[in-house]
Amino acid sequence: MIICRSQEELETMHRAGMVVWGALTELRKMIRPGVTTIELDEFAEGYAKERGARPAFKGYHGYPRSLCTSINNEVVHGIPSAKRSVKEGDILSMDFGVELDSYFGDAALTVPVGKIDPAHERLLRVTREALERGIDMIRPGNRLTDISAAVQQHVEKNGFSVVREFVGHSIGTKMHEDLQLPNYGEPGHGPKLQKGMVLAIEPMVNIGNAEVRVLDDQWTAVTCDGSDSAHFEHTVAVTENGPWILTRPRDAAGPVW
Numbered sequence: 001m002i003i004c005r006s007q008e009e010l011e012t013m014h015r016a017g018m019v020v021w022g023a024l025t026e027l028r029k030m031i032r033p034g035v036t037t038i039e040l041d042e043f044a045e046g047y048a049k050e051r052g053a054r055p056a057f058k059g060y061h062g063y064p065r066s067l068c069t070s071i072n073n074e075v076v077h078g079i080p081s082a083k084r085s086v087k088e089g090d091i092l093s094m095d096f097g098v099e100l101d102s103y104f105g106d107a108a109l110t111v112p113v114g115k116i117d118p119a120h121e122r123l124l125r126v127t128r129e130a131l132e133r134g135i136d137m138i139r140p141g142n143r144l145t146d147i148s149a150a151v152q153q154h155v156e157k158n159g160f161s162v163v164r165e166f167v168g169h170s171i172g173t174k175m176h177e178d179l180q181l182p183n184y185g186e187p188g189h190g191p192k193l194q195k196g197m198v199l200a201i202e203p204m205v206n207i208g209n210a211e212v213r214v215l216d217d218q219w220t221a222v223t224c225d226g227s228d229s230a231h232f233e234h235t236v237a238v239t240e241n242g243p244w245i246l247t248r249p250r251d252a253a254g255p256v257w
């Protein structure tokens with residue numbers, strides 16, 4: 001089922017999205033060698049609760065924490081731990097979602113820890129740009145896989161691979177609504193985008209090949225070839241004027257993360 005949200009519902013989703021954006025923006029400033037992933041998780045959880053929001057990941061299919069923290073060759077769904085800290089040269093993906101007044105927001109970004117090498121700088125930039133290319137396809141009348149194709153083309157043109165096993169999704173009063181949004185595929189397929197639809201677009205990009213596997217903790221997805229991976233995500237509404245990024249301030253300009 002395709003759900004189109006009213007202006008009022010979108011305003012509520014933007015409030016949820018702003019809690020996600022605010023938490024990730026603060027988390028980004030906390031990143032330095034030695035910070036443990038549990039400190040980041042606890043900060044995110046407190047940040048949401050202080051604003052009347054519920055961390056959406058905690059308890060989702062049994063996920064134990066509020067934040068996902070995925071380091072280097074970890075692709076997504078890394079579980080924060082007091083035993084795990086980041087070090088200079090690492091890349092860290094942070095994925096966070098909340099429910100506020102019955103509506104959800106979901107976003108992610110990958111950040112450098114101190115100085116990272118040029119190949120990793122490029123991975124982060126290309127993955128963020130792939131999200132931007134996807135967002136640029138958001139307008140009424142385009143089709144769902146126009147987003148997928150734009151993401152894939154940008155990634156592969158730059159010599160990286162898109163992960164197939166995890167996809168973007170429609171979002172609203174559930175974190176994952178019915179539509180799945182792959183980060184690969186031919187343009188021109190799937191439902192037509194309509195005013196009021198809301199999608200979480202979330203490219204996951206590997207330096208090496210696309211294959212991933214899940215560790216024995218049942219959550220952490222890692223690359224099979226051991227190469228490093230990045231993840232950027234925003235929750236985006238379709239408006240008659242194009243995309244409205246709900247996990248970001250309304251007047252923001254420049255790169256999406």
Ligand code: MF3
Binds near residue numbers: 058068107
């Ligand atoms: N942002 C992710 C998604 O859209 C993370 C949710 S997985 C969870 O699927 F289990 F941690 F909640």
Ligand code: CO
Binds near residue numbers: 233
């Ligand atoms: Co998501």
